[in-house]
Amino acid sequence: MADSVVKDQPGEGRLTHAPSSHPAVPRAKVGVVLANLGTPDATDYWSMRRYLSEFLSDKRVVDYAGWKWQPLLQLIILTKRPFSSGHAYKSIWNNEKNESPLLTITRAQTEKMTERLKALYGDDVEVDFCMRYGNPSTDSVLKRMKEKGCERIVFFPLYPQYGSPTTATANDQAFRTLMKMKWQPYIRTVPAYFEHPAYIQALANSVQEAYDGFESRPTKLVASYHGVPERYLMEGDPYHCQCQKTTRLLREKLGLSKEEVDTAFQSQFGPEKWVGPQTVEHVAELAKQGHKHIAILSPAFSSDCVETLEEIKEEIHDSFMEAGGETFSYIPCLNDRDDHIDALLAVVNNELSGWLSTP
Known part of the structure; x- marks a missing residue:
């Protein structure tokens, strides 16, 4: 990947043709950065x-x-x-580690991804994670990866469906960091994986496992995605369409009918019209229609966070129960499930093509 080096210390050395006064150069590696939304x-x-x-x-x-x-x-x-x-x-804080669940889970995902990639590529790969907002910042992680010798970096926003307020802003922040570097690494940004077979299979597995454990079968499965203003859809953002396709593929994988699975959107704020139906209103309507047991999952979130652990399990749950519902079953995000890590690994390996080969 780079000129040969003579090692002075573990992990660094000088170029074979360079004078002794040349700054130490780390051994060339490929970096993989998992990027999530953020946490206070x-x-x-x-x-x-x-x-x-x-x-x-x-x-x-x-x-x-x-x-x-x-x-x-x-x-x-x-x-x-x-x-x-x-x-x-x-209400959801991980008091044992004094951090948000999003941070805990993203770290666990990174640790498992590190194990998988090290088994495939050994010391040629470096894995880390960053947050778009809060810490560890995108800027600090990309700079640290470069200092460790990562001349090529796969930057992976952990959003299955592409959205301007999620995927695009994560990539923007990565590019802002590159703008300040004297020696920029080559970088690949990972595209949306909303229809990747391994991702759909992992979602289906999580639903089926939950259903197998229920005493009664839900009469409705609600796939709740984070909402966006309807204007974004009209201006060309593909998020809404990709959410709809994820739901359809999940429904088909589970062998459920159209009547058994709905798509809804949560977390609306501000005066604009947002894509709908709104989850908090939709579940109340389901209860009024006679649905006593519904299950809900969040396919747009790779990790449980305040929008799932607090908004869905409290606000949206209460809306359903107050409208006459009896059993509200939340199916956790894929988090660090092994089949989820396998899906993420499949996506990463596709992007590593041509940069690394297995020993």
Whole structure:
């Protein structure tokens, strides 16, 4: 991958033709970076405010003109929102590790991916993870990978369906880091994997395992995705269409009828019209229609987080029960399930083609 080096210390050396004064050069490797949304460092007001300010200031997330949005955000929204968001995070916080579940799970996914890739490629690969908002930052991780000798990097946003506020902003942040580097690594960004057979199979496995453990069979399976304004769909964002296809492929894999599986969207905020139906309203309507037992999963989230552990298991659950439902079954995200890691590995291996070969 690079000129041969003479090792001075473990992991570094100097180019064979270079003078002794030449800076040490690490052995060339390929890096794999798993990128997730982000997490506050703690649940207190100022930690939440820093996190929410970074998140809600992202033009990919809220694309209103800054002169309109920032005064509203900084002077009104961020005086109250950190308290309510902090309360939500406290209800799901991993107190043992003093971190959010998203951070815990993403680390576990990275550890398993490291084991898989090391078994295939040995020391030629370096694996790490980063967050678009909060820590570990995209900037710090990509710089660390470069310092370790990663001349080529596969950057993998952990979003099965492509979305401008998710996949695109993760890639944007990676490119911003490259703009500041004297020596940029070659980089490949991983495309959406919403229809990858291994991903669909892992989803189907999780649903079937859950159904096998239920005392009664749900009369409806709801696939709940994070919502986006309808305007994004009209402007060419493929997210909504990819969500619909994921649901269809999952339904077909499970052998269920169209009447047994619905698609809905959660986490709406602001005055705009969003894609629908809204999950919180849809589950209430299902209860009113006589559905006493429903199951719900979140195929757009690679890891359980505040939107699943708090919003779905509390707010959306309560909406269903208050409308007359009796049994609300949440099917966890794929998290660090082995079949999920296998699916992610299949996606990564495709992107590593031509860069690495198995020993």
